[in-house]
Amino acid sequence: MASINPLAFIEKLTGRDNYNTWKFAVKSYLEHEDLWECIDPGAKDAQKDVKAKSKIILLIDPVNYIHVQEARTAREVWLNLQRAFDDSGxxxxxxxxxxxxxxxxxxxxxxxxxxxxxxxxxxxxxxxxxxxxxxxxxxxxxxxxxxxxxxxxxxxxxxxxxxxxxxxxxxxxxxxxxSDSAAFYTNYSKRNVHKFSRNKGHGKGPRCYTCNEYGHKSTNCTSSKKKESKSKSNNSNSGFVAAFSAFSVSVDNCWVIDSGASVHMTNREDWLYDRKTATVATIKMADSKSLQVKGCGNLNLQIPGSGNNTQVIQFI
Incomplete structure (x- = not known):
């Protein structure tokens, strides 16, 4: 079985744009080949120097040969390239x-x-x-x-x-x-969940779970599927609305926030203002149990470390 030439994995020097990465890769390669001594401090072994010089030149784009054609040693080749492309101005x-x-x-x-x-x-x-x-x-x-x-x-x-x-x-x-996992669904049947778990791709940005397109999330979706989804949610008393979002943990009123959810849950109705009727009647939890929704509203939540700033978050 033929061995793989490491030179094939190093991008050739084309100019200033790739000089720094090229220099790092070539220096590592020469060190691996026990040839870096030909550059620093300079070759004492003529045979090694020829080998190091040849390897460096093979890693230069032909358009840049003009910078090294007159160089006699590997060190001269290296310094000529450094003067030509090491732009730190x-x-x-x-x-x-x-x-x-x-x-x-x-x-x-x-x-x-x-x-x-x-x-x-x-x-x-x-x-x-x-x-x-x-x-x-x-x-x-x-x-x-x-x-x-x-x-x-x-x-x-x-x-x-x-x-x-x-x-x-x-x-x-x-x-x-x-965004490729089933972390947050709105009005999705089990059939759709399985379909999307099989339909993972290399999308550009986050994936929308309403239209299954990449580049935006469900909250910003403008497709006709979202309108259909809204219409169904208004006429249905059941739905897979949200995974665990924000809830009271104990009497000391601690909170756990799920940044991926657009609507959060709380059992403290007395804390909400601008209360109104919710768009759904029940919430289906991860264990398949359902909770009745009494309404929705806003809550001013103080975030630790944010000074006097508060975040207005919608709860149901």
Whole structure:
């Protein structure tokens, strides 16, 4: 069985845009081959030097051969490329920073592309000596998300967890994966639940459980299926309305919030204001038991760590 050439997995040097990642990959490769000594401090073994020089040149796009044709050693090749493409000047920093702060999920084809673009741009800035604070980068990842992700941001805020780029990146990617699971249904039969569990795809953004399309959530759906769903819910006394949302745990009035739910539950009718008749008569729980809905209204909920700010949340 033929062995795989590691050179095939390293992207060729095309210019300034990929120089830093190329340099990292090639340095690691030369170290693995015991050839980095030809670059730093410089070759003492002529045979090794020829080998290192050849390998570096094979990893350069032919359009860039002009920078290394006169080089006699592997070290000269390396330094020539560094002088040509290692741009750490102000213009480069300004360009990368502009790309970083203007990148948004709406400008990318999917969540994975958005996260990768932000993280790779920040990595390029750090490689040229520009300090990118980890908490600031995590906050920037959240700032580039559309309004459909606001519940997730509120949940992170109320959790008290320290913001970091890795934490936010993981949270965003998990949110997309969780949109493929049966966490929250509105007026869905068991047949539809099984259908959607089999119909997982590589959608762009969150999936709507009303029209089964990607790019928006059910609360923002404008399809004709949503209108039909609303009509059915108004004429039916039963429905799979919400999974566990917000409920009183004990007499000390603690709360548990489900950021994915648009309507929450409480047994404290006296806390609600703007009370009105609910659109559904019963709520079916995860254990198949049904609860009677007496009405719905709003509640001003104080979020820890938010100062004097309150969140107005709808309850049934």
């Amino acid at each position: 102000l213009s480069r920093k300004v360009g990368l920073l502009k790309d970083l702060i203007t990148t948004s999920l709406d400008s990318c084809s999917n969540v994975e592309e958005y996260v990768n673009k932000v993280m790779s741009t920040a990595h390029k800035l750090r490689n040229i000596g520009f300090a990118v604070d980890d908490e600031w980068l995590g906050t920037l990842l959240l700032a580039g998300l559309p309004d459909t992700y606001k519940p997730m941001i509120m949940a992170i805020e109320s959790s008290g967890v320290s913001i970091s780029a890795d934490f936010v990146k993981t949270k965003i990617l998990q949110d997309v994966k969780s």
